[in-house]
Amino acid sequence: MDQTKKIAVxxxxxxxxxIVKMLCENLDTVYWYMRSDYAIxxxxxxxxxxxxxxxxxxxxxxxxxxxxxxxxxxxADLCIFAVPSAFxxxxxxxxxxxxxDKIIFSAIKGIVPETGLIVxxxxxxxxxxxxxxxxxxxxxxxxxEVALERLSYLTIACADExxxxxxxxxxxxxxxxxxxxxxxxxxxxxxxxxxxYAIAAGIAHGLGYGDNxxxxxxxxxxxxxxxxxxxxxxxxxxxxxxxxxxxxxxxGYSGFSRNRLxxxxxGKGYTVRSAQMEMSMVAExxxxxxxxxxxxxxxxxxxxxxxxxxSILYDNKNPKKVFKxxxxxxx
Numbered sequence: 001m002d003q004t005k006k007i008a009v010x011x012x013x014x015x016x017x018x019i020v021k022m023l024c025e026n027l028d029t030v031y032w033y034m035r036s037d038y039a040i041x042x043x044x045x046x047x048x049x050x051x052x053x054x055x056x057x058x059x060x061x062x063x064x065x066x067x068x069x070x071x072x073x074x075x076a077d078l079c080i081f082a083v084p085s086a087f088x089x090x091x092x093x094x095x096x097x098x099x100x101d102k103i104i105f106s107a108i109k110g111i112v113p114e115t116g117l118i119v120x121x122x123x124x125x126x127x128x129x130x131x132x133x134x135x136x137x138x139x140x141x142x143x144x145e146v147a148l149e150r151l152s153y154l155t156i157a158c159a160d161e162x163x164x165x166x167x168x169x170x171x172x173x174x175x176x177x178x179x180x181x182x183x184x185x186x187x188x189x190x191x192x193x194x195x196x197y198a199i200a201a202g203i204a205h206g207l208g209y210g211d212n213x214x215x216x217x218x219x220x221x222x223x224x225x226x227x228x229x230x231x232x233x234x235x236x237x238x239x240x241x242x243x244x245x246x247x248x249x250x251x252g253y254s255g256f257s258r259n260r261l262x263x264x265x266x267g268k269g270y271t272v273r274s275a276q277m278e279m280s281m282v283a284e285x286x287x288x289x290x291x292x293x294x295x296x297x298x299x300x301x302x303x304x305x306x307x308x309x310x311s312i313l314y315d316n317k318n319p320k321k322v323f324k325x326x327x328x329x330x331x
Contacts, residue, residue: 006031007170008076010069012039014052015107016082018143021056025173031064033072040065053147070097078103080137081119084282085110088119099127103163107137109191110284111291118188132160136184138191140246142256149175155243157181179242185233187243190225194248195285196292197221199263200305201252203312203319206267218252220330224303231299259285266312267319289313304329
């Protein structure tokens with residue numbers, strides 16, 4: 001594989017900012033698309049993103065910044081998408097250049113609401129990209145800890161191991177370690193599901209449930225995740241690997257988790273709408289819950305936690321009553 005391939009990051013949020021920081025450890029130039037011209041000008045003047053991970057300082061001469069998605073994608077060979085799943089469809093409506101000859105890695109932890117597909121499947125079906133040119137970049141890893149340069153682990157999944165290793169080599173550093181996987185679909189579904197279970201963990205905390213219940217909830221969540229993923233994509237995988245269990249645990253327990261925060265607010269009595277308005281960042285699990293619930297209506301996996309979160313978010317059920325019933329279903 002050509003070692004000089006250019007890499008672009010699509011997105012201006014905290015995870016996109018963290019990915020750019022990791023790439024800047026190894027590359028002379030990182031191509032970076034973000035919608036906000038204000039944010040771009042601020043980075044050029046002040047060396048940091050004004051809205052996300054503002055403690056991260058960039059060397060501006062390493063960045064090729066643009067609010068024109070077509071410019072950035074046309075210049076890159078490998079594109080890492082890191083925009084919220086709810087905005088992927090709309091963001092790509094502005095695309096006029098072809099993606100067919102690009103390598104696409106998704107760092108998006110959700111499902112495209114308009115199509116009901118995980119991001120990799122969406123690119124394959126709607127942009128005619130071969131699966132061997134599609135990969136997933138997932139955790140367990142919080143953007144905030146990347147900013148602090150705390151030791152973190154990533155999983156790079158791709159059917160083509162050469163492409164996975166290529167990206168891993170450009171992300172790894174003293175504080176970032178990468179593992180390679182061929183389970184593209186499983187890791188992407190896991191990244192989506194763990195946000196739903198983090199909302200459940202947050203709701204439980206907001207309702208006053210303690211660590212004992214939380215441990216049982218997470219234990220049941222990883223088994224539920226295994227059942228769900230097995231239904232949608234059966235292959236040999238160890239659900240206890242970092243990409244599945246590790247990512248679930250960090251998202252379910254960490255104070256940096258926006259999905260846990262969102263759930264915590266619901267448990268404390270916020271309405272869904274008021275919790276969303278209070279947060280400055282998107283809780284991916286909100287959109288993922290609806291999509292996962294619809295998928296499971298067809299697949300039929302046993303998913304009491306998913307069902308409970310769905311009933312609170314979309315059926316306006318009382319969290320206290322829902323979790324009282326859920327507690328009787330856990331073991």
